[in-house]
Amino acid sequence: MEQAFSSVIALIFLSRVQVIQVFSHRMYMEAIETLAIQRDLPSAIRNQQIKPVFQPIVSCITGEIVGFEALARWQHAELGAISPARFIPMAEESNLIVELGEQVLTQSCQFIQRFNEIRAEQQQPQLSVHVNFSAHHFSSSTLLENLRTTLQESMLAPQHLVIEITESMLIERPNESVKRMEQIKQLGVGLALDDFGTGYSALNTLCQYPLDIVKLDRSFVLRLMDGQQGEVLVRAIVNMARDLKLAMVAEGVETHEQMLKIKALGVEEIQGFYYYRPMLAADIFALTEAKLSVEVCS
Numbered sequence: 001m002e003q004a005f006s007s008v009i010a011l012i013f014l015s016r017v018q019v020i021q022v023f024s025h026r027m028y029m030e031a032i033e034t035l036a037i038q039r040d041l042p043s044a045i046r047n048q049q050i051k052p053v054f055q056p057i058v059s060c061i062t063g064e065i066v067g068f069e070a071l072a073r074w075q076h077a078e079l080g081a082i083s084p085a086r087f088i089p090m091a092e093e094s095n096l097i098v099e100l101g102e103q104v105l106t107q108s109c110q111f112i113q114r115f116n117e118i119r120a121e122q123q124q125p126q127l128s129v130h131v132n133f134s135a136h137h138f139s140s141s142t143l144l145e146n147l148r149t150t151l152q153e154s155m156l157a158p159q160h161l162v163i164e165i166t167e168s169m170l171i172e173r174p175n176e177s178v179k180r181m182e183q184i185k186q187l188g189v190g191l192a193l194d195d196f197g198t199g200y201s202a203l204n205t206l207c208q209y210p211l212d213i214v215k216l217d218r219s220f221v222l223r224l225m226d227g228q229q230g231e232v233l234v235r236a237i238v239n240m241a242r243d244l245k246l247a248m249v250a251e252g253v254e255t256h257e258q259m260l261k262i263k264a265l266g267v268e269e270i271q272g273f274y275y276y277r278p279m280l281a282a283d284i285f286a287l288t289e290a291k292l293s294v295e296v297c298s
């Protein structure tokens, strides 16, 4: 009996040691990775190794692509794919985010201009690209001049560019933000409020700012499936956006059931894995050309 008891104690002790060892090993590896990311980020940005991929935004009424969102991707030589959720906050801590933001902006404008040229040949409507801006980039003194130059050089009409900003950016500096938003709108560029509902502001935020589009955060799409309360909340947001003449995009729709619920609430535009994952520009062109050749042959 005494022997069995001491074996159990020994086992518990051993497994604790193992847990602590596994835990500290994982933490150690994460710390090493973070250091490597911090070390390599400046040169990755300088050498333009971070590139945008594009996720289609789709009309759930027609099933057609109605726009794209540009999302930054970094394929690290040793660590593999690194999530923007990891490297964007690091870039934000320094002025590097402005340089990265400018690169993503330029490549996104070039992509959508080329895409629209193909569509124009087919007499198809022109589409827009959404680009995420960080607070630093949004408030930078060179932003308006750079926007003008980028649009001019890519020959993109300003209405085909949408800048996505987040609620936290607006809450931190409301007066400056409204002024900046108005300047951007004067250029003819659209504005979207990203991740709406992630915790910062009430519904009335929507009427305070000169916005064109509200992007309903994925957490709402998930809550919608939870039952009555989620549905009441999303319905209120959708109705308010409609009254304010704001377009709405639901983010992170992954299943047919979610798509049907969103559609039933009157949201027409959806961005999510249910339709498409983010894709390389080359794959989007290949898809478009394949679709066109099917149409020509049939």
Ligand code: C2E
Pocket: 055, 070, 071, 072, 083, 084, 085, 088, 101, 104, 132, 133, 134, 164, 194, 195, 251, 252, 253, 254, 271, 272, 273, 274, 278
């Ligand atoms: P976001 O702007 O809200 O972008 C949408 C995120 O949701 C993307 O994650 C996209 O891949 C993901 N997503 C789309 N559909 C689904 C879905 O059906 N299910 C799930 N689970 N996720 C979906 P990603 O690419 O990892 O980007 C994360 C965030 O990083 C972005 O959120 C944005 O805040 C930031 N980010 C990405 N690229 C840039 C950039 O070029 N500049 C700045 N400033 N931020 C960026």
Ligand code: MG
Pocket: 069, 132, 164, 194
């Ligand atoms: Mg976004």
Ligand code: MG
Pocket: 194, 195, 215, 217, 251
């Ligand atoms: Mg979002």
